Amino acid sequence: MSEAPEHREPPHLEPPHLEPPHLEPLYLEPRLEPPLASLLESGAFLHSLTDALGSPLAVLLPDRIAENAGQFRAVYRRHHLSGSVCYAHKANRSSALVRRLAVTDAALDAASLGELQHALGAGFTADRIVATGPKDPEFLWLAALTGTTVHIDGQGELEELAGLVRKHGLPRVRILLRLSDFRAPGVRIRSRPSRFGTSAGSLDRLLDAVERHRDTVEPIGTAYHLDTTSLDEKAVALEGCLHAMDALRRRGFRPRTVDAGGGFGVDYLAHGAQWDRYTTALTHAVLGRRPPLTWGGHGYGLRAENGTLRGTLGLYPSHRPVAGAAYLDALLSLPAPSLGRPLGALLLENLYDLHTEPGRALLDQCGLTLARVLEVRRTDSGEQLVRLAAKASDIGLEEHGVLVDPVLVGRGGDEDPGGPPVGVHLTGSLCLESDLITRRTVFLPRPPRTGDLLAFANTAGYCMDFGATRAQRQPPARKVAVHRAADGWQWCLDEQYWPITRQGDPQA
Amino acid sequence: MRYDSITEVIGNTPLVRIDPAVHGLRRIDLYAKLEMLNPFGSVKDRAAWNMARPGLPGAVRRGETVVELSSGNTAKALALIAGMHGLPFKSVTNRMRIPEIKDLLLLLGAEIEELPGQTECLDPTLTEDPLTLFHRELTRPGSAHLHTDQYFNDRNTEAHATGTGPEIVADLDGRAPDWFIACIGTAGSSTGVARVLRAHDPDVRVVGLVGRKADFIPGIRTVDEVHEVGLFDPDTYDTIEAVGTDEAIDGMLTLARRCGILAGPTGGAAYYGAVRHLRAAEEELTGRATAVFIVCDRGESYLSYVRRHRPELFNRPPVKNSVATLTPAEVQSAAAVDTAAAQRWIAEQQPLVIDLRSPFAYAALHIEGSINIVDELFDELLRGGLPFGKQQPVLLACPVGEQSARYAALLTRMGHPDARSLAGGIIAWRDAGAPLVRE
Numbered sequence: 001m002s003e004a005p006e007h008r009e010p011p012h013l014e015p016p017h018l019e020p021p022h023l024e025p026l027y028l029e030p031r032l033e034p035p036l037a038s039l040l041e042s043g044a045f046l047h048s049l050t051d052a053l054g055s056p057l058a059v060l061l062p063d064r065i066a067e068n069a070g071q072f073r074a075v076y077r078r079h080h081l082s083g084s085v086c087y088a089h090k091a092n093r094s095s096a097l098v099r100r101l102a103v104t105d106a107a108l109d110a111a112s113l114g115e116l117q118h119a120l121g122a123g124f125t126a127d128r129i130v131a132t133g134p135k136d137p138e139f140l141w142l143a144a145l146t147g148t149t150v151h152i153d154g155q156g157e158l159e160e161l162a163g164l165v166r167k168h169g170l171p172r173v174r175i176l177l178r179l180s181d182f183r184a185p186g187v188r189i190r191s192r193p194s195r196f197g198t199s200a201g202s203l204d205r206l207l208d209a210v211e212r213h214r215d216t217v218e219p220i221g222t223a224y225h226l227d228t229t230s231l232d233e234k235a236v237a238l239e240g241c242l243h244a245m246d247a248l249r250r251r252g253f254r255p256r257t258v259d260a261g262g263g264f265g266v267d268y269l270a271h272g273a274q275w276d277r278y279t280t281a282l283t284h285a286v287l288g289r290r291p292p293l294t295w296g297g298h299g300y301g302l303r304a305e306n307g308t309l310r311g312t313l314g315l316y317p318s319h320r321p322v323a324g325a326a327y328l329d330a331l332l333s334l335p336a337p338s339l340g341r342p343l344g345a346l347l348l349e350n351l352y353d354l355h356t357e358p359g360r361a362l363l364d365q366c367g368l369t370l371a372r373v374l375e376v377r378r379t380d381s382g383e384q385l386v387r388l389a390a391k392a393s394d395i396g397l398e399e400h401g402v403l404v405d406p407v408l409v410g411r412g413g414d415e416d417p418g419g420p421p422v423g424v425h426l427t428g429s430l431c432l433e434s435d436l437i438t439r440r441t442v443f444l445p446r447p448p449r450t451g452d453l454l455a456f457a458n459t460a461g462y463c464m465d466f467g468a469t470r471a472q473r474q475p476p477a478r479k480v481a482v483h484r485a486a487d488g489w490q491w492c493l494d495e496q497y498w499p500i501t502r503q504g505d506p507q508a
Numbered sequence: 509m510r511y512d513s514i515t516e517v518i519g520n521t522p523l524v525r526i527d528p529a530v531h532g533l534r535r536i537d538l539y540a541k542l543e544m545l546n547p548f549g550s551v552k553d554r555a556a557w558n559m560a561r562p563g564l565p566g567a568v569r570r571g572e573t574v575v576e577l578s579s580g581n582t583a584k585a586l587a588l589i590a591g592m593h594g595l596p597f598k599s600v601t602n603r604m605r606i607p608e609i610k611d612l613l614l615l616l617g618a619e620i621e622e623l624p625g626q627t628e629c630l631d632p633t634l635t636e637d638p639l640t641l642f643h644r645e646l647t648r649p650g651s652a653h654l655h656t657d658q659y660f661n662d663r664n665t666e667a668h669a670t671g672t673g674p675e676i677v678a679d680l681d682g683r684a685p686d687w688f689i690a691c692i693g694t695a696g697s698s699t700g701v702a703r704v705l706r707a708h709d710p711d712v713r714v715v716g717l718v719g720r721k722a723d724f725i726p727g728i729r730t731v732d733e734v735h736e737v738g739l740f741d742p743d744t745y746d747t748i749e750a751v752g753t754d755e756a757i758d759g760m761l762t763l764a765r766r767c768g769i770l771a772g773p774t775g776g777a778a779y780y781g782a783v784r785h786l787r788a789a790e791e792e793l794t795g796r797a798t799a800v801f802i803v804c805d806r807g808e809s810y811l812s813y814v815r816r817h818r819p820e821l822f823n824r825p826p827v828k829n830s831v832a833t834l835t836p837a838e839v840q841s842a843a844a845v846d847t848a849a850a851q852r853w854i855a856e857q858q859p860l861v862i863d864l865r866s867p868f869a870y871a872a873l874h875i876e877g878s879i880n881i882v883d884e885l886f887d888e889l890l891r892g893g894l895p896f897g898k899q900q901p902v903l904l905a906c907p908v909g910e911q912s913a914r915y916a917a918l919l920t921r922m923g924h925p926d927a928r929s930l931a932g933g934i935i936a937w938r939d940a941g942a943p944l945v946r947e
Contacts, residue, residue: 080907080908186610186614186620187604187610187614187620187622188620188621189621189622189623189624192624192627228624228625228626228627228628229626229627229628230624230625232625233625242868245872246872249872249873263628265628276721279732280721283732283735287735307741308738308740309735309736310736312639312640316626339866339868341868341882345866346866346869348908348935349866349869349906349934350868350869350872351869351873351907351934351935351938
């Protein structure tokens, strides 16, 4: 607290050499849509929440996930496709989001025993759940017992599942075959090797095993999940799945579902021009042609060698003009690499259902993370440090390579601009040099003050709790679900939320 | 002129004056260095030959594969050179974005490897990016590769310092131009030429052109990518300016339509960037001056690129008998039959059942006795008139009954008395439990 008054002094009293010579603030303003945008304008509400529940605090907008699922459904309709939009639960632990989604027509992708239990408990019936990822015997057993569809990673997992079904007399399990390593016509694509799935080239061997176990499993289709932003790579995979469906049919099975996985992405930034300007400036900073833009000159994967830029920019493409449902639309509109018809048309005319597993994309605009400013000070070399009541792991944006500015929420509203834009470094609450909320110099429209809140927008997808730790007995952020009622914002703890509980609404 | 080998034809390209009535510059003579007239079609022929030449005898002895990171003209030139020497060629590239070049490379027998896109779930600690792995493979002991390394190989620059640059000076009667304008791809041509011109006249002004950041112009690096090029040295250029896709295409159109120079988008970008820069610079000029820009390659390979960015340039007259001209009312009033009625009709009248889906889908499952004419083919057939007699009743089937309704309406408009659409399509047929066969 003793630091605060010092920074209310007029700027000209400060030693002139201290402000780094940034030419202009390089903002990366978040893309904000309703209701997230209006939530951020409700400073008093956010302050009272954080006063009561502590910093950091995760705030969720469960109604928005239903809206996002609706956007995916609209793309299905445009291509006349049926099938499920399966929320990849791993992107957020929240109960509110899962319970809200349970009353839509969406399905859920559970990647662990805990997630499966959670989904069942939130009201998802097993026909609306797919079990994915590495599975332990208990997870497989509960999935089989309840009738959940199981993504089969490979022959080993198939044998294990078939053994469980026989041993415990369980009903026949519906399975999707997860494939990988598809071949494109004409060219070889050096895709990143994946630990998951069965190589499309080994499909026949897998199908032999499926035939041996046809009394215990029923293959309802094929699936892929590629870790790439490239539409063309996904087109190759989706077409590969169509060919694999044919192989299933040739063996007398009646597959009906193609699962196109996730990875539809989110556009985090309001302005593409800011992203372009920022990444160019980062390039120049790495090459030493302008002052550093990061703590310690970190290059986010880029480095300079003899004046030439080397390395690869290890960042999420924060500005993605085609993301979410629009990305799915683009994928379905793309011609299949060898069959030539648009992929959506091929799915439709083969009478297949499409499953998708969006995580991040379904959580776009679904929440934010609040952190209180504890201290503002300058280092001897003139860098402005802003210490937050949060660990770096509580705000996962940096961990996931997403660069986006936090929004400053002053306690007394923002009628007083309170000074010129500043470049600051945001540090975390751990006693650890590397506990930086971001290694980037963050530009804020005014100098932050002790007691201010920084709101990190759009953290719900993977950046809320995925990597949050309990280091130094500092708990991860609490979660609250909020919604806007007639008389203003209402909230409840995440675990208290049910779709029928609407604090502040007239009792029906 | 007689030559023993096609590689001897590389270089000695013409310098052609652009008509001032086209560019509108009053005090500057603007010349185009027509690198598009090299035998393999581009400025890269010089670098490719100069880089590959010393290594070829050894590569032939050891049976090596020529390898380059290129998605365009360098790959094309190297594929041809490698072929002449009986060597395989492999191109590794981020993404072949020009389908014509990709197909040409495949036709030449090249192997193409594409690098994957960015990861969606970022692992910031990952050092094994595909490009790094590729380089490691090349440098592994015993690797049978001749890697020409165009972005870092000084012989790329040298090809222009000994060829392109001196040719320009010779064609301008021993003088260097006042301005030299070039797009930056590998930076080889601009660096090599600039070196020669400056040696002649230190006052030569060199303008480097890069792509605008969000744009893609084949053969040009964007303002950020240019820093990844080993041959790139910002001090080579007096100024670096950005050109966008639209401007490149505008320049390409001007060169093709007004100057008779069938340049590709890179040449178009160079022309556009040159005129834009010179128009401003001309204001301070008192005497006459000359400027030279490079036309890298030809335009024919970029038709799909231009079509994607400027579809309006390809407008065609509306086709006859097109479903696009149907009114909603016409489609609405098309005769449709549901699954049960269709099954009865098929049993009683044996209409021609046309399945409009793709052969791939038809082969998997279809209505017994139906014939498969995929919609795009059917569409083309109808342009010429009715492909079957009017006494032949027709049942059209598509996945959900939308397309079939449109074609039923079109057939009706064309005078067919009994064309019907399968309501709800083959999905409704399946859901009603009606039989589908696989033959």
